[in-house]
Amino acid sequence: MSRFQQLAEFERPLAAGYELLPFHFTALDDDNYVATNVAGEFVVLTRPDLEAFSSQSLPHTSALYDELKSKHFLIDSDSDVAIDLLALKLRTKLAPLANFTGLHMFVATLRCEHSCPYCQVSRANDDRTEFDMSEATALKALDLVFRSPNPAIKVEFQGGEPLLNFPLVRFVVEEAKRRNEAERRNLAFVIATNLAVIDDEILDFCRTHAILISTSLDGPADLHNKNRPRPGHDSHARAVAGIHACRSALGRDQVAALMTTTAGSLGRVREIIDEYVSLDFDGIFLRPLSPYGFAMKTKFYRGYDQARWLDFYFEGLDYIIDLNLSGFWFIEHYAALILRKMLTPFQPGYVDLISPAGIGIGAIAYNYDGDVYASDESRMLAEMGDKTFCLGNVHTHSFEDIFLGDALLGPLEASFAGSAPMCSWCAFEPYCGADPVFHHATQADFVGKKPLSAYCNRNMAIFRGLIQRMRSNPDVRAVFERWANLG
Amino acid sequence: MLAEFPKAAFTAEAIKRAAYVFMDRADISLQATESQWQCMITARAGQSFTVEQLAEAFRREVLDQDLRLTIEAKTEATRTAILGLAFSRTGLQGE
Numbered sequence: 001m002s003r004f005q006q007l008a009e010f011e012r013p014l015a016a017g018y019e020l021l022p023f024h025f026t027a028l029d030d031d032n033y034v035a036t037n038v039a040g041e042f043v044v045l046t047r048p049d050l051e052a053f054s055s056q057s058l059p060h061t062s063a064l065y066d067e068l069k070s071k072h073f074l075i076d077s078d079s080d081v082a083i084d085l086l087a088l089k090l091r092t093k094l095a096p097l098a099n100f101t102g103l104h105m106f107v108a109t110l111r112c113e114h115s116c117p118y119c120q121v122s123r124a125n126d127d128r129t130e131f132d133m134s135e136a137t138a139l140k141a142l143d144l145v146f147r148s149p150n151p152a153i154k155v156e157f158q159g160g161e162p163l164l165n166f167p168l169v170r171f172v173v174e175e176a177k178r179r180n181e182a183e184r185r186n187l188a189f190v191i192a193t194n195l196a197v198i199d200d201e202i203l204d205f206c207r208t209h210a211i212l213i214s215t216s217l218d219g220p221a222d223l224h225n226k227n228r229p230r231p232g233h234d235s236h237a238r239a240v241a242g243i244h245a246c247r248s249a250l251g252r253d254q255v256a257a258l259m260t261t262t263a264g265s266l267g268r269v270r271e272i273i274d275e276y277v278s279l280d281f282d283g284i285f286l287r288p289l290s291p292y293g294f295a296m297k298t299k300f301y302r303g304y305d306q307a308r309w310l311d312f313y314f315e316g317l318d319y320i321i322d323l324n325l326s327g328f329w330f331i332e333h334y335a336a337l338i339l340r341k342m343l344t345p346f347q348p349g350y351v352d353l354i355s356p357a358g359i360g361i362g363a364i365a366y367n368y369d370g371d372v373y374a375s376d377e378s379r380m381l382a383e384m385g386d387k388t389f390c391l392g393n394v395h396t397h398s399f400e401d402i403f404l405g406d407a408l409l410g411p412l413e414a415s416f417a418g419s420a421p422m423c424s425w426c427a428f429e430p431y432c433g434a435d436p437v438f439h440h441a442t443q444a445d446f447v448g449k450k451p452l453s454a455y456c457n458r459n460m461a462i463f464r465g466l467i468q469r470m471r472s473n474p475d476v477r478a479v480f481e482r483w484a485n486l487g
Numbered sequence: 488m489l490a491e492f493p494k495a496a497f498t499a500e501a502i503k504r505a506a507y508v509f510m511d512r513a514d515i516s517l518q519a520t521e522s523q524w525q526c527m528i529t530a531r532a533g534q535s536f537t538v539e540q541l542a543e544a545f546r547r548e549v550l551d552q553d554l555r556l557t558i559e560a561k562t563e564a565t566r567t568a569i570l571g572l573a574f575s576r577t578g579l580q581g582e
Binding site: 019020021022023024025027038050051054083084086087088090091094421422425449451452 | 507508509510511512551552554555557561562563565566568569572573
């Protein structure tokens, strides 16, 4: 007599069938579909397999059955904990929401000595000090900063060029740190600067207060200088010198750079990436232009269409993948953000790719004049004359007025992807976001008609592109797993 | 071009959802007869698909939407249970 029952005895309960767990599906290509569960785990399957699975006739002996079961797309008689596990995973993804606003942007000044035609802010000439934030305004803004319950507060100085009002930057940092002696938050500072006017005094201050530097670097010198004109035509040289100076003073990992794609960038993505590699950055964030501010006035936003930007993006992504496959570690940061959603239980706090939208509850902007905007893009929109996302003013409105008012809660509720047409049944919804500012700017609608939305089309193309690349090459999947787990 | 769907097999919801997805490519007007949903498909200006290709893709989208609605109906109670569990321990409910 056998000590164990035959295998068929253990499989008998499975033959009783299975129940579907909630999932959505979207076409990946002509033959395959992506299915995602509520926690964002995904499976790729053919239409016949999708139909068999959905009609609950998929054989329990198939490999697909095991994959669907292990990823919580079905429950059967020996996997009834899946509902609890899915709820736990969903709660993990949504947990950061409870922290509320973590990123607080101070527009220290609108002044700038650059005159970039793609600028998403309406800059002021660098002698116009009426566009500087005052200490009185900064103090009121700090009152709001510390009303946020978030245990981690990041104060980011924006402009214009914020270093043209460095006394205000110094004042805010010192005052915030003084208040934080009692508040005990995890407090961090970032200065978004073109580095053209940075000097030793500023670097000493940044070192003393562990301030991160975020700068702009659009690529090789000719491209960067064309995109970013300034007196002397030396923007690139100043940026590169500033990057080296910051690294020497603050440490290599204390400096980040962002690029913006203009029509002049198209066809040059490898050169742009090479520039970042040569300057010893760990990665690059390949970004399109946004439809706000000066970029609209100068027609720069219409310099290229979505298809050309996607060609640019995927050529760059494939080049970066090849670098990684050849042993050189380098990241495309937008892909890494999405892959973190696809391949881990965690939700990155990137405000443009989250639902409910990140406006106000993820990040908030205090303009130089005290007006409070739901995001940096919101104040850019205001510079174009549209103050829809102005939530109040630090001098005249309370925390409750600003964060609980209809100006914020209205677009947050309306744009929630889980209940938006097309988003609510889209398999990519767990990876995507709601961007009411973008859709208001482009369609005069917080929700946006997604078939006509550049935001939706761009992100759908990238989601598909990432999954296709993972499926086609296990080595690429390994690279993506590493990007996803950067934290 | 006319695409027809039997009322016995497809809901108006599935067809309306599919028409919404197609708003960038086609204007789709929906009419009902006693037994059929009739969709008049007109290609929008400036896009590269023939109306026949659009009709074929639209039929497939209606099938997808119909399946989505079936899955949503089958899993609605479980989805509610999962969301209830997920939000039950967040501390967001207040006292």
